[in-house]
Amino acid sequence: MFSNMRNKCCVREGFILLGRKGVYKVEKFLGEGSYGKVAKCKKLGTDQVVAIKIIWGSGQMEINALEELSQINADDHNLVKFVESFKYKKYTCIAFEVLDQSLLDFMEKRDFHPLTVEEIRTIAWQLIVALKGLKSVNLVHCDIKLDNIMLVDQVSEPFRVKLIDFGLAEKIGHMRTGATMQNICYRAPEVILGLPLDQSVDLWTVGYILFVLYTGSFIHGWDADYNILRTKENSQDVWKLDTAQQQSKKKGRLVEDNIPFWSCDQLIHSCLDKTKIKEVEQFVDLLKRMLMVDPRKRISPSEALQHPFFTMGRVQPTAGTHTTNPEEPPAVEVHLQPEAKEVTNTPQRPAAVPQECSSYPLNPPPHPQPQPNPSEVHPSIWPLTARSVPPNPRGKSSLKIPLHRVE
Numbered sequence: 176m177f178s179n180m181r182n183k184c185c186v187r188e189g190f191i192l193l194g195r196k197g198v199y200k201v202e203k204f205l206g207e208g209s210y211g212k213v214a215k216c217k218k219l220g221t222d223q224v225v226a227i228k229i230i231w232g233s234g235q236m237e238i239n240a241l242e243e244l245s246q247i248n249a250d251d252h253n254l255v256k257f258v259e260s261f262k263y264k265k266y267t268c269i270a271f272e273v274l275d276q277s278l279l280d281f282m283e284k285r286d287f288h289p290l291t292v293e294e295i296r297t298i299a300w301q302l303i304v305a306l307k308g309l310k311s312v313n314l315v316h317c318d319i320k321l322d323n324i325m326l327v328d329q330v331s332e333p334f335r336v337k338l339i340d341f342g343l344a345e346k347i348g349h350m351r352t353g354a355t356m357q358n359i360c361y362r363a364p365e366v367i368l369g370l371p372l373d374q375s376v377d378l379w380t381v382g383y384i385l386f387v388l389y390t391g392s393f394i395h396g397w398d399a400d401y402n403i404l405r406t407k408e409n410s411q412d413v414w415k416l417d418t419a420q421q422q423s424k425k426k427g428r429l430v431e432d433n434i435p436f437w438s439c440d441q442l443i444h445s446c447l448d449k450t451k452i453k454e455v456e457q458f459v460d461l462l463k464r465m466l467m468v469d470p471r472k473r474i475s476p477s478e479a480l481q482h483p484f485f486t487m488g489r490v491q492p493t494a495g496t497h498t499t500n501p502e503e504p505p506a507v508e509v510h511l512q513p514e515a516k517e518v519t520n521t522p523q524r525p526a527a528v529p530q531e532c533s534s535y536p537l538n539p540p541p542h543p544q545p546q547p548n549p550s551e552v553h554p555s556i557w558p559l560t561a562r563s564v565p566p567n568p569r570g571k572s573s574l575k576i577p578l579h580r581v582e
Contacts, residue, residue: 184212185264186229192216192268194261199227199270210342211266215273225258225270234260234267240344241269243312252308253301255325255339274337275328279321282388289391292454297334298324298388299461300485302381305338307476310347310374317356318343319380321387347374360393364468375470378479382465386439389458439463457484 186192192199199216202224206213211230218225228234241257249256258270278298290298302324309316316323318340327335343356353369356362356376363379365372387393439459461484464474474482 184229184231184266186212186214186266191219192227192261192263194259194268194270196259197221197223199225201227216270224273226273228269228271229263230267230269231265232267234269234342236344237269237340237342238267240314240341243314243346244308244341246312247308249337251304253305253337254308255337271339274325274339276326277322278324278326278336278384278388281326281329282321282391287391290388292389292451292458294334295385295388295458296484298336299381299385300480301336302338302384303378303476303479306374306377306381307480309344309377310476313347314341315345315347315350315372315374316341316343316377317345318358319377319384320358320361321384324384363470365470370470373470375473375475378465378473378476379470382462385458385465386462439466453487454484457482457487460484 186201188201188203190201192201197218197220199218201214201216204212204214205226210232211228213226213228216225216227217223230237238260241260244254245257247254255274256272258272260267260269262268302319306316316338319338323338323340325337325339327337345356350372352371354372355366356372357366357380361380361383363376364370366376439462461474461479461482464482465479467473
């Protein structure tokens with residue numbers, strides 16, 4: 176049914192859509208996918224411009240999630256602002272604020288040249304605040320990826336981001352063990368292995384995205400074979416991952432084990448700029464905590480916001496105008512120790528709603544383009560050798576994640 180959406184959708188530019196809170200005129204289409212289209216529309220009688228997602232079907236899961244999120248302030252938690260939902264013939268229309276462009280589009284325009292530590296810190300803070308907001312209403316996004324993270328207005332508010340697309344969001348208590356979710360490139364280990372699920376799947380994905388933004392490289396390709404990881408051993412309700420040799424013995428066929436892995440720690444060891452080593456060390460430490468294979472040991476959003484990567488020195492996120500987190504008292508002093516409990520500030524809402532949107536993605540991201548060597552963009556990183564990254568252009572795993580075995 177959804178595959179024929181493009182042919183069946185009768186909404187055209189110039190059409191009038193009657194909502195519950197206003198009447199909208201379709202000005203142009205911003206994007207489309209198998210589930211619908213997104214149109215830039217003007218609310219008649221006002222200067223308000225919105226992005227309306229036109230879905231063939233009920234879209235009830237997304238509407239339910241958005242209604243849950245209405246309990247918290249969207250701007251304070253870096254979530255797309257929901258305007259209203261209504262029906263147009265057989266279509267469900269969901270109106271949102273208009274945003275600028277997705278992180279995927281932004282990175283593609285710069286040929287996936289890595290971002291700086293400062294830029295990544297700004298994005299990381301906002302995404303983790305978004306996860307904390309989702310957790311406060313017991314929601315899990317389940318589909319975080321580069322094209323579901325939007326820049327609000329890169330010209331006036333550089334690297335101010337918001338999380339969008341809650342069509343696959345689930346209540347924490349409703350997540351089914353063994354359920355398949357998340358784009359395959361961003362999929363958490365517990366999803367791959369069919370283990371019990373909770374909100375930590377989102378934190379894994381955000382950690383993965385931060386790695387991609389810093390290195391300009393995907394850990395693995397879109398067609399990576401995850402079936403190997405499906406075989407797991409249970410011992411007293413805990414699990415461990417088999418080695419390639421163990422998998423070969425069980426499968427009766429060779430499992431590739433000569434892939435050159437790229438360790439997170441290599442980011443530290445290759446840093447030449449002595450003034451940045453401490454920041455890189457803290458960034459890598461946060462990455463490791465977010466990418467823990469065992470979800471029970473993975474850092475929580477609240478703990479992540481207190482990590483030294485954010486609290487060390489006077490370094491704080493810089494996107495947008497900041498306001499003190501309403502849930503916490505104002506920070507009085509800054510500590511350098513890892514155990515510091517200093518609370519930093521969350522970005523306040525943008526000064527104005529941007530009026531243009533180059534994309535509002537619905538489709539899965541394309542196969543990653545060839546990536547530049549991180550040393551070309553980060554002068555502080557040694558040029559990577561042929562053994563530092565996977566030579567296979569199909570994108571086999573290139574990150575050596577710390578595996579915590581249970582004997």
